[in-house]
Amino acid sequence: MNKTVAIFEPIYSRDQTLNCAEFLPLVRTDNSRPEWREFKILIDMYRNGDHLRHDYTGLFSPKFTLKSKISGAMFIEFAQRQANADICFINPFPQLAYWSYNVWMQGEHAHPGLTRAAQALLDASGVDISIANTPRHGPASLAYCNFWVGSRRFWDEYVGGTLVPIADFLEANPSHEAALAVMTDTMHTDPAPFLPFIIERLFSTYVSLHPELSRAAYRFDASDVRDYCINDFEKLLFDRMRGKIDEADAAGAFSPALVEQMDTVCALWQKHFFDFYATRPHPHTGQPVSLG
Template identity: 55%
Template sequence: MIAIYEPLYRPGQTLVEPAFKPLLITDNNRPEWREFAILVDMYRRGLHRQHRFTGLFSPKFGLKTGLSGAQFIDFVNANADAEVCFVNPFPQLAYISFNVWMQGENAHPGLVARAQALLDACGIAIRVAELPRHGPDLLCYCNFWVGTEQFWEDYVGGVLVPMAEFLEAHPEHPACRDVLKTTVHIPPSPFLPFIVERLFSSYLSLTRSPPLARGFPTDPLQFCLNDFERRLVIHNRDRIDSADQTGVFSDEVKKDMRFASEVWQDFTLAYYGDRPHPHSGGSFQSVGAGRPTPRIT
Protein backbone atom coordinates (compact mmCIF):
# COMPACT_ATOMS: atom_id res chain seq x y z
CA MET A 1 0.00 0.00 0.00
CA ILE A 2 2.84 2.41 0.85
CA ALA A 3 6.21 2.46 -0.90
CA ILE A 4 8.82 4.93 0.26
CA TYR A 5 12.03 4.57 -1.70
CA GLU A 6 15.47 5.45 -0.37
CA PRO A 7 18.02 6.12 -3.13
CA LEU A 8 21.27 4.17 -3.11
CA TYR A 9 23.67 6.02 -5.39
CA ARG A 10 27.16 5.25 -4.03
CA PRO A 11 29.10 1.99 -4.28
CA GLY A 12 28.62 0.01 -1.09
CA GLN A 13 25.81 2.23 0.16
CA THR A 14 23.25 0.41 2.30
CA LEU A 15 19.71 1.20 3.34
CA VAL A 16 19.53 3.54 6.34
CA GLU A 17 15.81 3.18 7.08
CA PRO A 18 14.66 -0.47 7.18
CA ALA A 19 11.01 0.49 6.62
CA PHE A 20 11.87 1.99 3.23
CA LYS A 21 12.51 0.26 -0.07
CA PRO A 22 15.98 0.47 -1.66
CA LEU A 23 16.13 2.26 -5.00
CA LEU A 24 19.40 1.50 -6.75
CA ILE A 25 20.58 4.44 -8.86
CA THR A 26 22.81 3.00 -11.56
CA ASP A 27 22.67 5.93 -13.97
CA ASN A 28 23.38 8.99 -11.84
CA ASN A 29 24.24 11.15 -14.83
CA ARG A 30 22.66 14.29 -13.38
CA PRO A 31 23.81 14.34 -9.75
CA GLU A 32 23.37 18.12 -9.63
CA TRP A 33 19.60 17.61 -10.00
CA ARG A 34 19.52 15.66 -6.69
CA GLU A 35 16.08 14.17 -5.85
CA PHE A 36 14.49 16.00 -8.78
CA ALA A 37 16.08 13.62 -11.28
CA ILE A 38 15.01 10.56 -9.30
CA LEU A 39 11.41 11.74 -8.86
CA VAL A 40 11.11 12.32 -12.60
CA ASP A 41 12.68 8.94 -13.36
CA MET A 42 10.31 7.21 -10.93
CA TYR A 43 7.38 8.85 -12.68
CA ARG A 44 8.61 7.85 -16.13
CA ARG A 45 9.06 4.26 -14.95
CA GLY A 46 5.55 4.20 -13.49
CA LEU A 47 6.61 3.36 -9.94
CA HIS A 48 3.84 5.62 -8.63
CA ARG A 49 1.21 3.32 -10.14
CA GLN A 50 2.17 0.27 -8.10
CA HIS A 51 1.04 1.38 -4.62
CA ARG A 52 -1.58 3.53 -2.92
CA PHE A 53 1.13 5.98 -1.77
CA THR A 54 4.59 6.46 -3.24
CA GLY A 55 7.46 8.68 -2.13
CA LEU A 56 11.20 9.23 -2.28
CA PHE A 57 13.01 10.05 0.97
CA SER A 58 16.65 10.95 1.45
CA PRO A 59 18.87 8.74 3.62
CA LYS A 60 18.91 11.75 5.98
CA PHE A 61 15.19 11.40 6.72
CA GLY A 62 15.74 10.16 10.27
CA LEU A 63 18.49 12.68 10.98
CA LYS A 64 16.35 15.61 9.87
CA THR A 65 12.98 14.56 11.31
CA GLY A 66 13.89 12.47 14.35
CA LEU A 67 11.33 9.92 13.15
CA SER A 68 11.65 6.32 12.08
CA GLY A 69 10.26 5.26 8.75
CA ALA A 70 7.79 3.03 10.57
CA GLN A 71 6.42 6.02 12.50
CA PHE A 72 5.75 7.95 9.34
CA ILE A 73 4.22 4.94 7.59
CA ASP A 74 1.90 4.46 10.57
CA PHE A 75 0.83 8.08 10.15
CA VAL A 76 0.10 7.55 6.46
CA ASN A 77 -1.91 4.41 7.21
CA ALA A 78 -3.95 6.40 9.72
CA ASN A 79 -4.66 8.98 6.99
CA ALA A 80 -5.35 6.64 4.10
CA ASP A 81 -8.15 8.90 2.83
CA ALA A 82 -5.62 11.63 2.01
CA GLU A 83 -4.11 12.21 -1.42
CA VAL A 84 -0.75 13.27 -0.05
CA CYS A 85 0.92 12.99 3.36
CA PHE A 86 4.07 14.82 4.37
CA VAL A 87 6.37 15.66 7.24
CA ASN A 88 8.21 18.96 7.42
CA PRO A 89 11.70 18.69 8.95
CA PHE A 90 11.81 22.47 9.44
CA PRO A 91 8.50 23.43 11.12
CA GLN A 92 10.24 26.31 12.90
CA LEU A 93 10.53 28.13 9.57
CA ALA A 94 6.75 28.68 9.53
CA TYR A 95 7.38 31.22 12.30
CA ILE A 96 10.34 32.86 10.61
CA SER A 97 9.27 33.23 6.95
CA PHE A 98 5.93 33.99 5.30
CA ASN A 99 6.37 31.23 2.73
CA VAL A 100 9.01 28.99 1.19
CA TRP A 101 10.17 31.67 -1.24
CA MET A 102 10.76 34.36 1.36
CA GLN A 103 12.95 31.89 3.22
CA GLY A 104 14.53 30.66 0.00
CA GLU A 105 15.50 34.10 -1.26
CA ASN A 106 17.26 34.86 2.01
CA ALA A 107 19.00 31.49 2.12
CA HIS A 108 19.90 31.53 -1.59
CA PRO A 109 19.93 35.11 -2.95
CA GLY A 110 18.73 35.11 -6.54
CA LEU A 111 16.59 32.00 -6.09
CA VAL A 112 13.26 33.69 -6.85
CA ALA A 113 14.40 35.28 -10.11
CA ARG A 114 15.98 32.03 -11.27
CA ALA A 115 12.90 30.01 -10.35
CA GLN A 116 10.57 32.42 -12.14
CA ALA A 117 12.72 32.48 -15.27
CA LEU A 118 12.69 28.68 -15.44
CA LEU A 119 8.95 28.42 -14.77
CA ASP A 120 8.25 31.01 -17.47
CA ALA A 121 10.49 29.24 -19.95
CA CYS A 122 8.70 25.96 -19.24
CA GLY A 123 5.25 27.53 -19.57
CA ILE A 124 4.29 26.69 -15.98
CA ALA A 125 1.79 29.24 -14.66
CA ILE A 126 3.24 29.89 -11.21
CA ARG A 127 4.04 33.44 -10.16
CA VAL A 128 6.47 33.03 -7.30
CA ALA A 129 6.16 36.61 -6.05
CA GLU A 130 2.38 36.25 -5.78
CA LEU A 131 2.25 33.01 -3.82
CA PRO A 132 0.24 33.04 -0.58
CA ARG A 133 1.17 32.07 2.94
CA HIS A 134 2.67 28.63 3.54
CA GLY A 135 1.71 27.80 7.09
CA PRO A 136 2.14 24.56 9.05
CA ASP A 137 -0.66 22.91 7.06
CA LEU A 138 1.24 23.35 3.76
CA LEU A 139 4.89 23.84 4.61
CA CYS A 140 7.24 21.03 3.64
CA TYR A 141 10.92 20.99 2.80
CA CYS A 142 13.21 18.19 1.58
CA ASN A 143 10.52 16.46 -0.54
CA PHE A 144 9.38 14.36 2.42
CA TRP A 145 5.95 13.55 0.96
CA VAL A 146 4.09 10.50 -0.30
CA GLY A 147 1.26 10.78 -2.79
CA THR A 148 -1.36 8.77 -4.58
CA GLU A 149 -1.09 7.91 -8.25
CA GLN A 150 -3.34 10.87 -9.06
CA PHE A 151 -1.21 13.26 -7.03
CA TRP A 152 1.89 12.08 -8.86
CA GLU A 153 0.12 12.58 -12.19
CA ASP A 154 -0.99 16.09 -11.26
CA TYR A 155 2.11 17.36 -9.49
CA VAL A 156 5.07 15.39 -10.79
CA GLY A 157 3.57 14.83 -14.25
CA GLY A 158 2.14 18.34 -14.50
CA VAL A 159 4.93 20.41 -12.96
CA LEU A 160 8.20 18.54 -12.45
CA VAL A 161 8.27 16.53 -15.68
CA PRO A 162 7.74 19.58 -17.95
CA MET A 163 10.61 21.28 -16.13
CA ALA A 164 12.83 18.26 -16.62
CA GLU A 165 11.93 18.03 -20.30
CA PHE A 166 12.81 21.68 -20.85
CA LEU A 167 16.12 21.34 -19.02
CA GLU A 168 16.95 18.24 -21.07
CA ALA A 169 15.97 19.81 -24.39
CA HIS A 170 17.47 23.28 -23.84
CA PRO A 171 20.57 22.96 -21.65
CA GLU A 172 22.05 26.18 -23.07
CA HIS A 173 18.98 28.30 -22.37
CA PRO A 174 19.89 31.10 -19.92
CA ALA A 175 17.24 29.96 -17.44
CA CYS A 176 18.65 26.43 -17.48
CA ARG A 177 22.23 27.57 -17.04
CA ASP A 178 21.29 29.93 -14.20
CA VAL A 179 19.53 27.31 -12.06
CA LEU A 180 22.61 25.08 -12.26
CA LYS A 181 24.93 27.74 -10.90
CA THR A 182 26.18 27.16 -7.36
CA THR A 183 24.57 28.70 -4.30
CA VAL A 184 25.92 28.83 -0.75
CA HIS A 185 25.16 25.55 0.97
CA ILE A 186 26.81 22.71 2.88
CA PRO A 187 27.89 21.00 0.67
CA PRO A 188 27.95 23.40 -2.31
CA SER A 189 24.91 22.80 -4.50
CA PRO A 190 23.16 24.37 -7.49
CA PHE A 191 19.97 26.40 -7.17
CA LEU A 192 17.83 23.78 -8.94
CA PRO A 193 17.13 21.35 -6.07
CA PHE A 194 16.19 24.25 -3.78
CA ILE A 195 13.72 25.47 -6.38
CA VAL A 196 12.19 22.02 -6.78
CA GLU A 197 11.73 21.35 -3.06
CA ARG A 198 9.76 24.61 -2.78
CA LEU A 199 7.37 23.72 -5.58
CA PHE A 200 5.54 21.16 -3.43
CA SER A 201 4.11 23.71 -0.97
CA SER A 202 3.65 26.16 -3.84
CA TYR A 203 1.58 23.64 -5.77
CA LEU A 204 -0.59 22.80 -2.76
CA SER A 205 -1.30 26.48 -2.15
CA LEU A 206 -2.30 27.21 -5.75
CA THR A 207 -4.48 24.37 -6.98
CA ARG A 208 -8.13 25.32 -7.41
CA SER A 209 -9.24 21.95 -6.06
CA PRO A 210 -6.44 21.30 -3.58
CA PRO A 211 -5.64 17.66 -2.84
CA LEU A 212 -6.44 16.40 0.62
CA ALA A 213 -3.07 16.85 2.32
CA ARG A 214 -2.16 15.72 5.81
CA GLY A 215 1.01 16.82 7.57
CA PHE A 216 2.65 14.89 10.37
CA PRO A 217 2.15 16.91 13.58
CA THR A 218 5.38 18.48 14.77
CA ASP A 219 6.43 20.83 17.55
CA PRO A 220 8.53 23.62 16.00
CA LEU A 221 10.45 24.18 19.22
CA GLN A 222 11.64 20.57 19.25
CA PHE A 223 13.02 20.96 15.72
CA CYS A 224 14.99 24.14 16.38
CA LEU A 225 18.68 23.58 15.75
CA ASN A 226 19.94 26.20 18.20
CA ASP A 227 18.81 28.58 20.92
CA PHE A 228 18.52 31.52 18.52
CA GLU A 229 15.91 29.67 16.46
CA ARG A 230 13.99 28.82 19.62
CA ARG A 231 13.97 32.47 20.69
CA LEU A 232 12.66 33.56 17.29
CA VAL A 233 9.88 30.96 17.34
CA ILE A 234 8.83 31.83 20.89
CA HIS A 235 8.82 35.54 20.04
CA ASN A 236 6.73 35.13 16.87
CA ARG A 237 4.54 32.11 17.56
CA ASP A 238 1.40 33.64 19.08
CA ARG A 239 1.26 36.44 16.52
CA ILE A 240 1.80 34.12 13.55
CA ASP A 241 -0.65 31.50 14.82
CA SER A 242 -3.27 34.23 15.17
CA ALA A 243 -2.65 35.42 11.61
CA ASP A 244 -2.88 31.85 10.31
CA GLN A 245 -6.19 31.34 12.11
CA THR A 246 -7.72 34.50 10.64
CA GLY A 247 -6.00 34.18 7.27
CA VAL A 248 -4.95 37.83 7.50
CA PHE A 249 -1.28 38.76 7.32
CA SER A 250 -0.89 42.52 7.45
CA ASP A 251 1.94 44.29 5.65
CA GLU A 252 3.48 44.93 9.06
CA VAL A 253 3.48 41.23 9.95
CA LYS A 254 4.99 40.32 6.57
CA LYS A 255 7.65 42.99 7.02
CA ASP A 256 8.52 41.63 10.45
CA MET A 257 8.70 38.09 9.07
CA ARG A 258 11.01 39.23 6.29
CA PHE A 259 13.28 40.83 8.86
CA ALA A 260 13.19 37.67 11.01
CA SER A 261 14.05 35.59 7.96
CA GLU A 262 17.00 37.83 7.11
CA VAL A 263 18.31 37.81 10.68
CA TRP A 264 17.88 34.03 10.90
CA GLN A 265 19.87 33.53 7.71
CA ASP A 266 22.66 35.87 8.78
CA PHE A 267 22.89 34.06 12.11
CA THR A 268 22.90 30.65 10.40
CA LEU A 269 25.74 31.61 8.07
CA ALA A 270 27.79 33.13 10.88
CA TYR A 271 27.09 30.46 13.51
CA TYR A 272 27.86 27.57 11.18
CA GLY A 273 30.73 29.43 9.57
CA ASP A 274 33.18 27.38 11.63
CA ARG A 275 30.84 24.98 13.45
CA PRO A 276 29.54 21.69 12.00
CA HIS A 277 25.94 21.90 10.84
CA PRO A 278 23.90 19.12 12.51
CA HIS A 279 22.47 17.91 9.20
CA SER A 280 25.69 17.78 7.20
CA GLY A 281 28.57 17.68 9.66
CA GLY A 282 30.35 20.43 7.73
CA SER A 283 30.75 24.17 8.16
CA PHE A 284 30.61 26.94 5.57
CA GLN A 285 34.35 27.44 5.94
CA SER A 286 34.96 23.72 5.44
CA VAL A 287 33.29 23.87 2.02
CA GLY A 288 35.14 27.01 0.99
CA ALA A 289 32.37 29.52 1.61
CA GLY A 290 34.27 31.35 4.33
CA ARG A 291 32.62 33.43 7.02
CA PRO A 292 30.00 35.66 5.37
CA THR A 293 29.52 39.33 6.12
CA PRO A 294 26.11 39.99 7.72
CA ARG A 295 23.78 42.05 5.53
CA ILE A 296 21.97 43.67 8.44
CA THR A 297 23.80 46.31 10.47
Protein backbone atom coordinates in the same frame (compact mmCIF):
# COMPACT_ATOMS: atom_id res chain seq x y z
CA MET B 1 -7.63 -2.26 4.65
CA ASN B 2 -4.49 -0.14 4.91
CA LYS B 3 -3.28 1.49 1.75
CA THR B 4 0.10 0.44 0.46
CA VAL B 5 2.82 2.99 1.15
CA ALA B 6 6.06 2.58 -0.79
CA ILE B 7 8.88 4.89 0.23
CA PHE B 8 12.09 4.50 -1.73
CA GLU B 9 15.51 5.39 -0.37
CA PRO B 10 18.23 5.94 -2.99
CA ILE B 11 21.27 3.66 -2.84
CA TYR B 12 24.26 5.25 -4.52
CA SER B 13 27.08 2.80 -3.77
CA ARG B 14 27.60 -0.91 -3.08
CA ASP B 15 28.58 -0.37 0.53
CA GLN B 16 25.55 1.82 1.31
CA THR B 17 22.78 0.30 3.41
CA LEU B 18 19.26 1.50 4.12
CA ASN B 19 18.98 4.00 6.94
CA CYS B 20 15.30 3.12 7.35
CA ALA B 21 14.65 -0.62 7.23
CA GLU B 22 11.00 0.05 6.36
CA PHE B 23 11.92 1.84 3.12
CA LEU B 24 12.61 0.19 -0.22
CA PRO B 25 16.10 0.38 -1.73
CA LEU B 26 16.30 2.24 -5.03
CA VAL B 27 19.66 1.35 -6.52
CA ARG B 28 21.00 4.18 -8.66
CA THR B 29 23.31 2.86 -11.36
CA ASP B 30 22.69 5.92 -13.53
CA ASN B 31 24.64 8.81 -12.02
CA SER B 32 23.89 11.24 -14.84
CA ARG B 33 22.92 14.76 -13.82
CA PRO B 34 24.05 14.44 -10.17
CA GLU B 35 23.58 18.20 -9.80
CA TRP B 36 19.82 17.61 -10.13
CA ARG B 37 19.90 15.54 -6.93
CA GLU B 38 16.52 14.03 -5.98
CA PHE B 39 14.77 15.86 -8.82
CA LYS B 40 16.39 13.46 -11.32
CA ILE B 41 15.24 10.43 -9.33
CA LEU B 42 11.65 11.69 -9.07
CA ILE B 43 11.57 12.22 -12.83
CA ASP B 44 12.98 8.76 -13.49
CA MET B 45 10.47 7.19 -11.10
CA TYR B 46 7.59 8.90 -12.88
CA ARG B 47 8.81 7.99 -16.34
CA ASN B 48 9.27 4.39 -15.20
CA GLY B 49 5.74 4.27 -13.78
CA ASP B 50 6.89 3.46 -10.25
CA HIS B 51 4.04 5.56 -8.84
CA LEU B 52 1.46 3.28 -10.45
CA ARG B 53 2.38 0.22 -8.37
CA HIS B 54 1.28 1.47 -4.95
CA ASP B 55 -1.43 3.58 -3.33
CA TYR B 56 1.15 6.06 -2.04
CA THR B 57 4.67 6.47 -3.40
CA GLY B 58 7.53 8.66 -2.20
CA LEU B 59 11.28 9.20 -2.32
CA PHE B 60 13.02 9.99 0.98
CA SER B 61 16.70 10.78 1.39
CA PRO B 62 18.90 8.71 3.71
CA LYS B 63 18.78 11.67 6.12
CA PHE B 64 15.05 11.29 6.76
CA THR B 65 15.34 10.11 10.37
CA LEU B 66 18.11 12.58 11.21
CA LYS B 67 16.07 15.53 9.98
CA SER B 68 12.51 14.47 10.82
CA LYS B 69 13.29 12.96 14.25
CA ILE B 70 10.80 10.15 13.64
CA SER B 71 11.25 6.63 12.29
CA GLY B 72 10.27 5.45 8.86
CA ALA B 73 7.75 3.11 10.49
CA MET B 74 6.08 6.03 12.27
CA PHE B 75 5.64 7.95 9.04
CA ILE B 76 4.32 4.93 7.14
CA GLU B 77 1.81 4.27 9.92
CA PHE B 78 0.75 7.92 9.77
CA ALA B 79 0.26 7.76 5.99
CA GLN B 80 -1.71 4.53 6.19
CA ARG B 81 -4.23 6.23 8.47
CA GLN B 82 -4.95 8.92 5.86
CA ALA B 83 -7.33 6.89 3.73
CA ASN B 84 -8.65 9.79 1.62
CA ALA B 85 -5.55 11.96 1.30
CA ASP B 86 -3.87 12.69 -2.03
CA ILE B 87 -0.63 13.56 -0.25
CA CYS B 88 0.91 12.91 3.15
CA PHE B 89 4.03 14.76 4.25
CA ILE B 90 6.22 15.86 7.12
CA ASN B 91 8.13 19.13 7.39
CA PRO B 92 11.41 18.58 9.27
CA PHE B 93 11.87 22.34 9.71
CA PRO B 94 8.58 23.45 11.33
CA GLN B 95 10.29 26.36 13.09
CA LEU B 96 10.88 28.16 9.78
CA ALA B 97 7.16 28.89 9.50
CA TYR B 98 7.51 31.30 12.42
CA TRP B 99 9.75 33.76 10.58
CA SER B 100 9.14 33.07 6.91
CA TYR B 101 5.81 33.82 5.27
CA ASN B 102 6.35 31.11 2.67
CA VAL B 103 9.13 29.00 1.18
CA TRP B 104 10.18 31.72 -1.25
CA MET B 105 10.74 34.36 1.42
CA GLN B 106 13.09 31.97 3.23
CA GLY B 107 14.56 30.79 -0.07
CA GLU B 108 15.47 34.26 -1.26
CA HIS B 109 17.27 35.05 1.99
CA ALA B 110 19.06 31.69 2.01
CA HIS B 111 19.89 31.73 -1.71
CA PRO B 112 19.84 35.29 -3.10
CA GLY B 113 18.58 35.28 -6.67
CA LEU B 114 16.59 32.07 -6.20
CA THR B 115 13.15 33.53 -6.91
CA ARG B 116 14.23 35.26 -10.11
CA ALA B 117 15.93 32.09 -11.38
CA ALA B 118 12.92 29.99 -10.39
CA GLN B 119 10.39 32.22 -12.15
CA ALA B 120 12.50 32.29 -15.31
CA LEU B 121 12.68 28.48 -15.24
CA LEU B 122 8.93 28.12 -14.73
CA ASP B 123 8.18 30.56 -17.55
CA ALA B 124 10.59 28.88 -19.94
CA SER B 125 9.15 25.45 -19.07
CA GLY B 126 5.57 26.56 -19.63
CA VAL B 127 4.58 25.99 -16.00
CA ASP B 128 1.88 28.46 -14.94
CA ILE B 129 3.02 29.42 -11.44
CA SER B 130 3.62 32.96 -10.21
CA ILE B 131 6.09 32.96 -7.33
CA ALA B 132 5.17 36.55 -6.44
CA ASN B 133 1.57 35.44 -5.87
CA THR B 134 2.40 32.40 -3.76
CA PRO B 135 0.21 32.41 -0.62
CA ARG B 136 1.13 31.76 3.00
CA HIS B 137 2.76 28.41 3.75
CA GLY B 138 1.67 27.33 7.19
CA PRO B 139 1.64 23.88 8.81
CA ALA B 140 -0.96 22.55 6.37
CA SER B 141 1.21 23.08 3.28
CA LEU B 142 4.81 23.65 4.39
CA ALA B 143 7.56 21.13 3.67
CA TYR B 144 11.22 22.00 3.19
CA CYS B 145 12.31 18.51 2.12
CA ASN B 146 10.89 16.00 -0.34
CA PHE B 147 9.43 14.00 2.53
CA TRP B 148 6.05 13.36 0.92
CA VAL B 149 4.13 10.40 -0.41
CA GLY B 150 1.52 10.94 -3.07
CA SER B 151 -1.34 9.09 -4.69
CA ARG B 152 -1.27 8.21 -8.38
CA ARG B 153 -3.37 11.32 -8.96
CA PHE B 154 -0.86 13.55 -7.19
CA TRP B 155 2.08 12.07 -9.08
CA ASP B 156 0.29 12.60 -12.37
CA GLU B 157 -0.78 16.16 -11.60
CA TYR B 158 2.29 17.43 -9.75
CA VAL B 159 5.23 15.37 -10.97
CA GLY B 160 3.82 14.73 -14.44
CA GLY B 161 2.25 18.15 -14.89
CA THR B 162 4.83 20.38 -13.20
CA LEU B 163 8.18 18.67 -12.67
CA VAL B 164 8.36 16.71 -15.93
CA PRO B 165 7.91 19.84 -18.10
CA ILE B 166 10.82 21.42 -16.20
CA ALA B 167 12.97 18.34 -16.78
CA ASP B 168 11.98 18.23 -20.46
CA PHE B 169 12.98 21.86 -20.87
CA LEU B 170 16.33 21.46 -19.12
CA GLU B 171 17.19 18.34 -21.11
CA ALA B 172 16.32 19.98 -24.43
CA ASN B 173 17.75 23.44 -23.72
CA PRO B 174 20.88 23.15 -21.54
CA SER B 175 22.32 26.39 -22.93
CA HIS B 176 19.19 28.47 -22.43
CA GLU B 177 19.63 31.46 -20.14
CA ALA B 178 17.03 30.10 -17.71
CA ALA B 179 18.71 26.69 -17.63
CA LEU B 180 22.14 28.16 -16.99
CA ALA B 181 20.79 30.40 -14.22
CA VAL B 182 19.39 27.51 -12.14
CA MET B 183 22.72 25.69 -12.33
CA THR B 184 24.50 28.56 -10.54
CA ASP B 185 26.03 27.46 -7.24
CA THR B 186 24.53 28.82 -4.05
CA MET B 187 25.36 28.88 -0.35
CA HIS B 188 24.75 25.55 1.35
CA THR B 189 26.30 23.00 3.67
CA ASP B 190 27.77 21.32 0.60
CA PRO B 191 28.11 22.54 -2.99
CA ALA B 192 24.80 22.73 -4.84
CA PRO B 193 23.13 24.79 -7.56
CA PHE B 194 19.79 26.61 -7.33
CA LEU B 195 17.86 23.81 -9.07
CA PRO B 196 17.29 21.32 -6.21
CA PHE B 197 16.23 24.14 -3.86
CA ILE B 198 13.74 25.37 -6.44
CA ILE B 199 12.28 21.90 -6.92
CA GLU B 200 12.07 21.36 -3.16
CA ARG B 201 10.04 24.56 -2.79
CA LEU B 202 7.67 23.77 -5.63
CA PHE B 203 5.96 21.10 -3.52
CA SER B 204 4.56 23.54 -0.96
CA THR B 205 3.88 26.06 -3.71
CA TYR B 206 1.84 23.57 -5.74
CA VAL B 207 -0.06 22.26 -2.72
CA SER B 208 -0.97 25.77 -1.57
CA LEU B 209 -2.28 26.64 -5.04
CA HIS B 210 -4.44 23.50 -5.29
CA PRO B 211 -6.83 23.42 -2.33
CA GLU B 212 -8.84 20.70 -4.06
CA LEU B 213 -6.09 18.23 -3.19
CA SER B 214 -6.65 16.46 0.09
CA ARG B 215 -3.50 16.63 2.19
CA ALA B 216 -2.36 15.26 5.53
CA ALA B 217 0.52 17.01 7.27
CA TYR B 218 2.32 15.36 10.16
CA ARG B 219 1.51 17.81 12.93
CA PHE B 220 3.67 19.15 15.74
CA ASP B 221 2.61 20.85 18.93
CA ALA B 222 4.43 23.95 20.16
CA SER B 223 6.91 22.05 22.34
CA ASP B 224 7.74 19.79 19.41
CA VAL B 225 8.47 22.75 17.15
CA ARG B 226 10.88 24.25 19.67
CA ASP B 227 12.76 20.94 19.81
CA TYR B 228 13.36 21.18 16.06
CA CYS B 229 15.23 24.47 16.44
CA ILE B 230 18.89 23.71 15.75
CA ASN B 231 20.47 26.44 17.89
CA ASP B 232 19.64 28.91 20.65
CA PHE B 233 19.03 31.78 18.24
CA GLU B 234 16.29 29.82 16.48
CA LYS B 235 14.70 29.07 19.86
CA LEU B 236 14.76 32.78 20.68
CA LEU B 237 13.08 33.68 17.39
CA PHE B 238 10.46 30.97 17.86
CA ASP B 239 9.66 32.14 21.38
CA ARG B 240 9.29 35.76 20.24
CA MET B 241 7.26 35.09 17.08
CA ARG B 242 5.14 32.13 18.13
CA GLY B 243 2.11 33.93 19.50
CA LYS B 244 1.50 36.34 16.63
CA ILE B 245 2.15 33.74 13.93
CA ASP B 246 -0.15 31.15 15.48
CA GLU B 247 -2.83 33.83 15.79
CA ALA B 248 -2.43 34.90 12.15
CA ASP B 249 -2.53 31.31 10.90
CA ALA B 250 -5.66 30.60 12.94
CA ALA B 251 -7.34 33.69 11.48
CA GLY B 252 -6.04 33.05 7.97
CA ALA B 253 -4.89 36.66 7.74
CA PHE B 254 -1.39 38.14 7.75
CA SER B 255 -1.19 41.93 7.79
CA PRO B 256 1.38 43.65 5.57
CA ALA B 257 3.13 44.81 8.73
CA LEU B 258 3.45 41.25 10.01
CA VAL B 259 4.73 39.99 6.67
CA GLU B 260 7.31 42.79 6.66
CA GLN B 261 8.34 41.89 10.20
CA MET B 262 8.73 38.25 9.17
CA ASP B 263 10.94 39.31 6.26
CA THR B 264 13.17 41.27 8.63
CA VAL B 265 13.38 38.43 11.14
CA CYS B 266 14.07 35.97 8.32
CA ALA B 267 16.96 38.16 7.14
CA LEU B 268 18.40 38.25 10.67
CA TRP B 269 18.00 34.49 11.02
CA GLN B 270 19.80 33.84 7.75
CA LYS B 271 22.66 36.20 8.61
CA HIS B 272 23.14 34.40 11.92
CA PHE B 273 22.86 31.00 10.21
CA PHE B 274 25.67 31.69 7.75
CA ASP B 275 27.89 33.36 10.34
CA PHE B 276 27.31 30.64 12.94
CA TYR B 277 27.82 27.66 10.63
CA ALA B 278 30.69 29.15 8.67
CA THR B 279 33.01 27.82 11.37
CA ARG B 280 30.86 25.09 12.94
CA PRO B 281 29.52 21.82 11.52
CA HIS B 282 25.85 21.88 10.64
CA PRO B 283 23.98 19.18 12.62
CA HIS B 284 22.49 17.61 9.48
CA THR B 285 25.70 17.32 7.47
CA GLY B 286 28.64 17.60 9.83
CA GLN B 287 30.02 20.25 7.46
CA PRO B 288 30.20 24.06 7.67
CA VAL B 289 28.31 26.22 5.21
CA SER B 290 30.24 27.20 2.12
CA LEU B 291 29.74 28.69 -1.31
CA GLY B 292 29.82 25.81 -3.79
